[in-house]
Amino acid sequence: MQATQHAEPRLESADESAGESAHSTAAHGTDGTDPDAQYDFMVVSNRLPVDRCSPDEPGCEDGWRRSPGGLVTALAPMMAKTDGAWVGWHGAPDEHLQPFSHGGIDLVPVQLSTHDIELFYEGFSNATLWPLYHDVIAPPEFHRKWWDSYRKVNRRFADAVIHHAAAGATVWVQDYQLQLVPKMLREARPDLKIGFFNHIPFPPPEIFAQLPWRRAIIDGLLGADLVGFQRSSDAGNFMRSARRFLGASVKQQQVHVKGSDGQTTHIARAQAFPISIDVKQISELAQKPEIIERAQQIRRDLGNPKTILLGVDRLDYTKGIRHRLKAYEELLADGKVTVEGATLIQVASPSRERVEQYRLLREEVEGTVGHINGTYDTMQNTAVRYLHHSYPIEEMVALYLAADVMLVTALRDGMNLVAKEYVTARTKNDGALVLSEFAGAADQLKQALLMNPHDIDGLKDTIMRAVDMQPAEAARRMRAMRKQILDHDVDLWSSDFLNALKEKVVRDDS
Numbered sequence: 001m002q003a004t005q006h007a008e009p010r011l012e013s014a015d016e017s018a019g020e021s022a023h024s025t026a027a028h029g030t031d032g033t034d035p036d037a038q039y040d041f042m043v044v045s046n047r048l049p050v051d052r053c054s055p056d057e058p059g060c061e062d063g064w065r066r067s068p069g070g071l072v073t074a075l076a077p078m079m080a081k082t083d084g085a086w087v088g089w090h091g092a093p094d095e096h097l098q099p100f101s102h103g104g105i106d107l108v109p110v111q112l113s114t115h116d117i118e119l120f121y122e123g124f125s126n127a128t129l130w131p132l133y134h135d136v137i138a139p140p141e142f143h144r145k146w147w148d149s150y151r152k153v154n155r156r157f158a159d160a161v162i163h164h165a166a167a168g169a170t171v172w173v174q175d176y177q178l179q180l181v182p183k184m185l186r187e188a189r190p191d192l193k194i195g196f197f198n199h200i201p202f203p204p205p206e207i208f209a210q211l212p213w214r215r216a217i218i219d220g221l222l223g224a225d226l227v228g229f230q231r232s233s234d235a236g237n238f239m240r241s242a243r244r245f246l247g248a249s250v251k252q253q254q255v256h257v258k259g260s261d262g263q264t265t266h267i268a269r270a271q272a273f274p275i276s277i278d279v280k281q282i283s284e285l286a287q288k289p290e291i292i293e294r295a296q297q298i299r300r301d302l303g304n305p306k307t308i309l310l311g312v313d314r315l316d317y318t319k320g321i322r323h324r325l326k327a328y329e330e331l332l333a334d335g336k337v338t339v340e341g342a343t344l345i346q347v348a349s350p351s352r353e354r355v356e357q358y359r360l361l362r363e364e365v366e367g368t369v370g371h372i373n374g375t376y377d378t379m380q381n382t383a384v385r386y387l388h389h390s391y392p393i394e395e396m397v398a399l400y401l402a403a404d405v406m407l408v409t410a411l412r413d414g415m416n417l418v419a420k421e422y423v424t425a426r427t428k429n430d431g432a433l434v435l436s437e438f439a440g441a442a443d444q445l446k447q448a449l450l451m452n453p454h455d456i457d458g459l460k461d462t463i464m465r466a467v468d469m470q471p472a473e474a475a476r477r478m479r480a481m482r483k484q485i486l487d488h489d490v491d492l493w494s495s496d497f498l499n500a501l502k503e504k505v506v507r508d509d510s
């Protein structure tokens, strides 16, 4: 999000706000936002587009920075162009904020206590659902207390929408943290048009079956008129689960959802809408002289190696960072790449740091980087330049321009917008993208060098193909990938979804 406007929201401590409704006595927040405003269009996601930060952190301006992850990357540009409101958590525990406006978007903050963060966010969302939905790469944990908290917090988000949605409003609920919200909205406000989009994969029923609350989750999602997924296989998995666990009769990706009286209340549809990026923003940044200069500076700072390889990920076990480092270490050991000739830059932005699996991953990644650099670095050259930070988009684009090879080695990923950003930034049609076939982006970027990151030898060979790729082949591939993304930017994604949500569904009661 290109947030330039910084509001000063009114703060209350959790104690002050206890026992008060979320919309307390003030007629307006200090920035003039009406705390009881009603909206015709609302987006609801666990995170707001801005996140609380302390002034010493990079990218922190007036106590706010852009929230992490692809969801915000995709939705912020669309929201900046609408009159709607965005409901979500602002990233700080126990802080009660009035609705406020930031970067031209009306934001309705939902409060999460320290306890909610532990049980709902770190627990059920990120230690149960996240690993379950990502091929159980890490073992999911199932705890009834976490589930209770998930239900309660979903109710809080639904209540915020119910308070602010105008009659007949369109509400677009986002992602796995809020799967119960569609049904809660349907029950309280049958006048609403309800969409849901899952940014992460939806697992096959054989894996989803493990979830003790699988029926309630499917039931929650079927409260929506339209459930969107990244890939058609995700939509198919969801419908197979609806059939298997709820006995739903599914016809052509449609379910006739029945109320307690057995009558059909609405038709829920499931469909793929592959998400994309703000192409204009990235292309414009990639052509700015100061960003091109910054990219050259990065190369110079690294000692002008022949090849710069780049990985950019949240520090998450789904991203295949360990596999990437293993392959790279072996290439150094084999002498296929040398520390003088190549540098791997790995940006690993901090993520979910209090969740055990993420702590372990960080230790392992940092241990491996230390080992590789200890073995191969010279006084002048470094094998892996590891950066545990998040950076503003301008710096990211400079990195994309500096990198000859982009490595996206996810073990499972809903989409992976970094891959799409890299391609978009390569306005000269050079550079090579190594892309995991387990990332949703592989369905669209077919001219990338696709590979299976579990196959370390295959990954090594693919990295070397990218390093050695001739300019003509690189240009042919890059041109085709750029065309795909330029023709399918994030505006098209959101308008496709919202148009499909508006469509009148023909009822087939046969």
Ligand code: G6P
Pocket (backbone or CB within 6 Å): 046, 047, 068, 069, 070, 071, 126, 175, 176, 199, 200, 351, 352
């Ligand atoms: C992914 C998810 C988002 C999430 C983001 C960052 O992109 O799909 O829902 O917000 O990661 O993760 P975090 O836990 O920091 O919100």
